[in-house]
Amino acid sequence: MNSIEEKLWNYLDGTCSPEEHEEISRLITTDQTYQQKYQELLAFNQELESMELDAPPIAFTYNVMEAIRTEEASKPLKASIDHRIIQAIAAFFIGTIAILLMIALTGNHAENVHATVQIPVKVQLPTLTGYFSGPVLKGFLFFDVVLALFLFDGYLRKKHTVVL
Amino acid sequence: MQSKFSDIELIEQTLQGNQAAYADLVKRHQRFVFTLAMRFTKTREDAEEVAQDSFIKAYRSLQSFQGQSKFSTWLYSIVYTTAMTFLRKRRLDTSSIDDANNHLQLENQSGGFKNDLAENKSRSYYVNQAIEQLMPDDAMIITLFYKGEQSLEEIAVTLGLEPNNVKVKLFRARQRLKEKLERNLKHEVSELI
Numbered sequence: 063m064n065s066i067e068e069k070l071w072n073y074l075d076g077t078c079s080p081e082e083h084e085e086i087s088r089l090i091t092t093d094q095t096y097q098q099k100y101q102e103l104l105a106f107n108q109e110l111e112s113m114e115l116d117a118p119p120i121a122f123t124y125n126v127m128e129a130i131r132t133e134e135a136s137k138p139l140k141a142s143i144d145h146r147i148i149q150a151i152a153a154f155f156i157g158t159i160a161i162l163l164m165i166a167l168t169g170n171h172a173e174n175v176h177a178t179v180q181i182p183v184k185v186q187l188p189t190l191t192g193y194f195s196g197p198v199l200k201g202f203l204f205f206d207v208v209l210a211l212f213l214f215d216g217y218l219r220k221k222h223t224v225v226l
Numbered sequence: 227m228q229s230k231f232s233d234i235e236l237i238e239q240t241l242q243g244n245q246a247a248y249a250d251l252v253k254r255h256q257r258f259v260f261t262l263a264m265r266f267t268k269t270r271e272d273a274e275e276v277a278q279d280s281f282i283k284a285y286r287s288l289q290s291f292q293g294q295s296k297f298s299t300w301l302y303s304i305v306y307t308t309a310m311t312f313l314r315k316r317r318l319d320t321s322s323i324d325d326a327n328n329h330l331q332l333e334n335q336s337g338g339f340k341n342d343l344a345e346n347k348s349r350s351y352y353v354n355q356a357i358e359q360l361m362p363d364d365a366m367i368i369t370l371f372y373k374g375e376q377s378l379e380e381i382a383v384t385l386g387l388e389p390n391n392v393k394v395k396l397f398r399a400r401q402r403l404k405e406k407l408e409r410n411l412k413h414e415v416s417e418l419i
Contacts, residue, residue, distance in 0.1 A: 071397055077378065106404060110372045113353050118260035119274060123252045126281045127245065133282070 066096060070103050159206055166199055229254065233297035240288060248288075252281050255298060258374055259305050265365035266309035268358060276312050280305040295383055302374065303384045306366065313362070356406040364399035371396055 072078040073086040089096040119125075229236060229250035239247035259280055263273035284304050291300055357365050363385075370376045370384065378396070382389040 067401075068397060071400065075378075077393065106400075106407075109349055109353050110368065110400075110403075112350060113357070113369075113372060114350055115257045115261040115373055116264045116270075116273070118256050118277060119270075122256050122260070122274065122277070123249055125274075126252050126256075126278050127249050129278060129282055130245070130248070130285050 066099055067103065070096070070100050073100075074103060074107055162199075162202075166203075234293060237288060237291060237293075237297065240285075248285055251297075255301055256281075258298075259301065261373065262302060262305045262366060262369060263309055265357070265360075265369055266313055266362040272312070272316075276305070276309050279312075280308045283308060296380065298374065299376065299380045299383055302370065302376070303386075306384055309362070352407060352410055353403075356403050356410055359406050359410075360399065360403060363395070364402055367392065367396050367399050368403060 069078070069082070069086055073083060073090075078086065086096070090100045091097070229247075231239070231247070231250070233251065233254070236247045236251045240251070256277065260273055260277045263276035263280070264270070267273045267276055280301070284301055287304075291297065357368060360368070367381060367385070370381045371378075374381075376384065378389045378392050381387075381396075382392045385392065387395070
């Protein structure tokens with residue numbers, strides 16, 4: 063199947079086996095047709111090697127870097143926030159809510175605990191029991207539940223979009 | 227001035243946030259990337275767009291570069307896909323005026339031959355002219371092989387083909403280029419006589 067031209071290109075490109083290389087070298091020196099074709103392809107090959115590359119505009123690198131800088135700057139803030147910070151804040155709030163719930167649920171038992179701590183007379187401690195019972199606590203818990211449902215809804219929507 | 231760092235070192239610096247390192251990479255490869263883009267688009271404006279898009283895409287996915295192949299091979303594959311996407315989009319956009327454009331291009335080409343007769347053109351000019359007349363795939367293979375310092379195996383990676391397939395395509399591309407070069411030169415000579 064190999065034509066003379068194909069064999070000679072393999073020879074010029076260095077893609078033939080050592081045996082083929084030796085055989086073609088011999089043919090180039092002995093066979094007139096091979097010699098003529100080889101000279102022709104060699105000249106053509108040299109022309110291709112000396113072909114010139116096109117030069118881009120002078121400001122090309124600047125334009126590329128400017129486009130990259132613009133793209134970086136326009137990235138949404140959401141993408142550049144460290145997720146660990148978000149997780150730490152979430153953990154803090156979840157912890158706080160959990161502790162508040164525990165206090166609220168075990169409030170009756172806590173009343174039976176008698177602790178003797180000597181507090182200076184002038185120091186007035188705020189009465190916390192008012193905050194952990196009644197409408198304030200209920201309102202706080204209701205707000206937390208609504209917020210949790212809202213976040214859960216957002217999470218499910220995001221997950222659904224990724225699957226699609 | 228070219229950077230003294232290797233491509234891999236520049237990539238590492240870029241990934242550490244040094245954008246100047248990426249500018250050095252762009253400077254190093256811009257000429258070849260632009261030439262490859264020209265092989266597809268045929269106009270400088272479009273080639274600039276394709277080359278710029280390719281560098282931006284490469285920047286975006288620099289973290290996915292594994293370093294298993296040369297950076298240039300990876301970059302050229304991005305240029306190839308970007309140029310193909312550009313051509314596909316362009317074909318869709320201009321399908322209705324394709325015929326009119328082709329006629330114009332042919333007229334301009336023959337006009338160009340006559341206008342340039344008095345100029346003393348180098349052999350390299352004719353080679354570039356013949357390459358411009360090739361199909362984009364043929365022109366790309368020849369450019370990658372001769373100017374991109376790419377082996378047949380690396381070209382195969384860039385184009386997503388088998389090395390043997392690339393070898394056959396390169397052989398055919400060179401044949402077609404030779405025919406076009408001979409025809410163009412014959413045309414010039416007959417015009418001069």
